[in-house]
Amino acid sequence: MSEATTAKPEKIRCDACPVLCYIAEGRSGACDRYANHDGNLVRLDPLTIIENAIDKGVKAVPFLRDTDGNDWDGDLVQGKRPFITAVGAGTTYPDYKPAPFIVSQDVDGVDMVTVVTEGIFSYCGVKVKIDTDRFLGHERAIVRVDGEPIGHVMTSEYGSKMLSLGGVEHLTGGSKKEGRITCDALLRLCNREAVEMTIDEGATVVVQAGKAPIVNGVEEQLMRVGCGSATIGMFASDWAQHVDEVVVVDDHITGVLSEHQAGKLLNVPPSGIRVNGRRSTPGRYFQVADPGTGWGGTNIEDPLSILREPDPEVAWQGLRLLMVSTTGEQYAYFELDETLKPVATEMPEDLRASVLAIAENCEPSICSVLFMGGAGGSLRAGVTKRPVGLTNSVKDSLTHVTCGGADAYVWPGGGITVMADVLNMPTNSFGYVPTPALVAPIEFTMRLADYAALGGHMDHVRTLAEAMPREVRRVEPIDPDGDPTARSNYRWKADRPA
Structure with a gap:
């Protein structure tokens, strides 16, 4: 066998990035974007x-x-x-x-x-908008993929949670593994693939552009129609006809119909129903519970847990009380007994229709992924x-x-x-x-x-x-x-x- 037939083809050097791969005939470089074809460097994707x-x-x-x-x-x-x-x-x-x-x-x-x-x-990353009221993590909490930090939780927006992922400090400023996993997560997000991530002291969430987020294994359905106060304002006229009091449970601003200005204008009398939390303006309460994945983005499963004893000078037996979340996915109807204790009761159909109207006015829960980079x-x-x-x-x-x-x-x-x-x-x-x-x-x-x-x-x-x-x-x-x-x-x- 001659020397010419046994000699291996020479590798060529790719200069398309700083890695400068040496690529053998018929093989691609580390990025899978460039290859050696008959001794020529070619771009693989059209x-x-x-x-x-x-x-x-x-x-x-x-x-x-x-x-x-x-x-x-x-x-x-x-x-x-x-x-x-x-x-x-x-x-x-x-x-x-x-x-x-x-x-x-x-x-x-x-x-x-x-x-x-x-x-x-x-110098690049992604900004992720996740339409959900569920608690994902506190502001500034670290977001991780495969245990490596790739970003953090940003300030919440109206009905959405925001993540900032990537950036040069994660790509090059940490360990080699951190940079590799960050780059891989960004690539998959930008190419519309699903990425599972965990948030320190928070939730596990699956993010995919254009798809509903999956929070702790549960696929989200609806983005809230508004905060508790806004929900009162939008549906007060419907509720005032069928119920004596409405409490819209929300992690940020819980609304109370009879105290709210909308209720006042509709001549809804005081009910004596009292809410835990920090009172802001009339009918608006902050910090009624801790953040979580329960009612209205709080950690509660029993809505009565956010109420104090009714005011005995104002409340009355038979008072009709509706408690509902900002998406209409959780709701309960109560009537006060002779001791002014709320008793769960079957909800009247006309009131049920007003609850369903909340969900009908919610948008679907979606993940948005925006690429951001410096040219x-x-x-x-x-x-x-x-x-x-x-x-x-x-x-x-x-x-x-x-x-x-x-x-x-x-x-x-x-x-x-x-x-x-x-x-x-x-x-x-x-x-x-x-x-x-x-x-x-x-x-x-x-x-x-x-x-x-x-x-x-x-x-x-x-x-x-x-x-x-x-x-x-x-x-x-x-x-x-x-x-x-x-x-x-x-x-x-x-x-x-x-």
Whole structure:
């Protein structure tokens, strides 16, 4: 056997990230994104193009004017033209390289250019909104996956709990295991997969974008209609006809109908029903119980436990008392006996209808995952030789930023800090590199003249036809005029083959 036939093919070195893998023929690198194919470094996932042939005649707010003074509506994704995303495009690393695709197109007579790249985000994380009243954990409590800290609980919002996960300190500032698990959890969350996490001195919760949270093994159903006080205000007129007193149990603000201003305006007389907790304004009580997974996000299972003895000078035998949670999922009806003790009684049907109205006015409990990252040197250098020029162009609304075709919110202040809903992005938009860091798509769209003015890589500008590789994945948004009650109408259709 000759030496030529026994020699192994040489490995090639991938420079798509700082890991600098040596990749053998037919194998992929550590990130599973790049491979050695016949001695050439190739991107494994196809470039993703958004196509939409639907013209609804709806114009966005004017974004900028062309040189003739005509408005361009800033409509990047919803127009008839295909929109090239950075999903599958490749990266600019090391920083001096131009972006993989710098594509020019004519949009209503305006020469536009879109610069796309898959950015390596060491400074990134996700903000998670979980629609539930259940207690998940105290503010600042550590969130863990497989025992490793990956983030913390943020301030609660109206009917929702918030988590801040990831960030450079977890990715690179802790142990190697912490960084690896954090990166893996972020990747799965951003790619719409389910992740189970535990919160110190709190709950175990399964989070998946667009799905209901699972808290301690129980799938949540409804987001509360409002706090206890707001619930009183919304349904007071229904209750005043059928009951003498209503207590809406809520971890934050428990409402009492007869004391509440809504009850006063409806001439509901004082009942003598007294609630534990710290009284705020009339009919509103704080800290009636500890947080938990029971009634209204409290730790109680027996609603009577939040009541003191009724006032014997005011309460009366036969007083009708309704106690209900802010989602209507827990409720109980009582009547006071001759000793003024609440006795559980079958609820009248007309009162039951008013309780069901609470649940009917609740939204479904959903998890929302927003990717957040800082677009630093490698991203900007791939667009222009003058990085601050790109930053200023974004701030001046001359450059529009998207992530996988989805509109990104750009935070005010210095730098380009973006935030985007992962459900508005094509499937599998995110990757990783084992530095560890996430790889996320980002696109910058502007007028060709503005691109030249900010020092763009003009010698790398190509038309879409010239830039289009052989393997392309095409996706399209859901018809915006479809069934408005189906959340999936605002998400991506299943990917269709090229």
